[in-house]
Amino acid sequence: MYNSEPIISLKNVGVSYRRRAGVLRWNKYWALNDITFDLYKGETLGIIGRNGAGKSTLLQVLAGIISPDKGVITHNESTVSLLSLQVGFLPHITGRENAILSGMLLGINKSEIEKAMPKIIEFSGLGEFIDQPVNSYSTGMRARLGFSVANQMDPDVILVDEVLGVGDVEFKKKSAAAMREKISSNKTVVIVSHDEKTLKDLCDRILWVDRKGMCVEGGIDDVLISYNQSY
Numbered sequence: 001m002y003n004s005e006p007i008i009s010l011k012n013v014g015v016s017y018r019r020r021a022g023v024l025r026w027n028k029y030w031a032l033n034d035i036t037f038d039l040y041k042g043e044t045l046g047i048i049g050r051n052g053a054g055k056s057t058l059l060q061v062l063a064g065i066i067s068p069d070k071g072v073i074t075h076n077e078s079t080v081s082l083l084s085l086q087v088g089f090l091p092h093i094t095g096r097e098n099a100i101l102s103g104m105l106l107g108i109n110k111s112e113i114e115k116a117m118p119k120i121i122e123f124s125g126l127g128e129f130i131d132q133p134v135n136s137y138s139t140g141m142r143a144r145l146g147f148s149v150a151n152q153m154d155p156d157v158i159l160v161d162e163v164l165g166v167g168d169v170e171f172k173k174k175s176a177a178a179m180r181e182k183i184s185s186n187k188t189v190v191i192v193s194h195d196e197k198t199l200k201d202l203c204d205r206i207l208w209v210d211r212k213g214m215c216v217e218g219g220i221d222d223v224l225i226s227y228n229q230s231y
């Protein structure tokens with residue numbers, strides 16, 4: 001797998017946010033610092049890190065939602081489509097409209113998405129909530145919609161942000177089964193999770209993102225041992 005060209009490469013990527021430091025004073029806060037790694041076609045990469053380590057920020061960089069403030073991200077295939085789950089939805093429009101928008105951002109035309117809509121609604125279990133604005137959804141409902149769109153739209157790279165940990169038991173089972181199917185069909189998947197079992201079950205390797213800007217990449221067992229020892 002790693003003999004092939006990376007599908008996405010990050011080199012010394014950093015992202016900063018503006019933070020209030022007093023009256024009319026702002027600081028730069030580096031949420032990600034010096035992240036370097038390659039994502040290869042067909043692999044399943046797990047991302048771990050403590051709360052606030054920058055995992056969601058990293059997914060947003062991979063999704064193209066935010067641009068790095070330093071370093072370089074290269075998408076080596078022009079056809080790469082990324083769909084992140086809990087990020088990217090517009091809160092004031094409905095689930096249905098967001099599903100259409102997400103699909104269109106992936107380059108799929110509106111009528112095709114509308115054709116897939118019954119399956120999206122069925123998989124998500126949202127029922128009539130699909131026509132309510134997303135800002136009325138719980139985190140779990142948003143994740144279910146995101147997962148269902150990703151599942152139908154079939155982007156080349158799927159970003160999964162803790163979605164396997166949300167929802168009821170039935171949805172967890174359904175989404176885990178769908179993920180396994182994608183992984184075995186050679187999709188490129190990036191999973192953020194705090195759950196070691198999920199990572200061990202699904203991933204080929206793990207990237208540990210640390211608040212200090214450290215970023216360790218390697219085999220699942222090795223990285224998880226170092227991660228646990230760091231506590």
Ligand SMILES: Nc1ncnc2c1ncn2[C@@H]1O[C@H](COP(=O)(O)OP(=O)(O)OP(=O)(O)O)[C@@H](O)[C@H]1O
Binds near residue numbers: 017029031049055
């Ligand atoms: N829009 C923003 N403005 C300012 N600071 C932000 C913003 N988004 C995130 N941050 C800060 O950047 C840091 C990284 O946040 P991020 O959400 O990427 O971490 P995370 O690893 O996904 O956390 P968690 O595991 O808690 O979900 C945090 O300290 C957070 O407070």
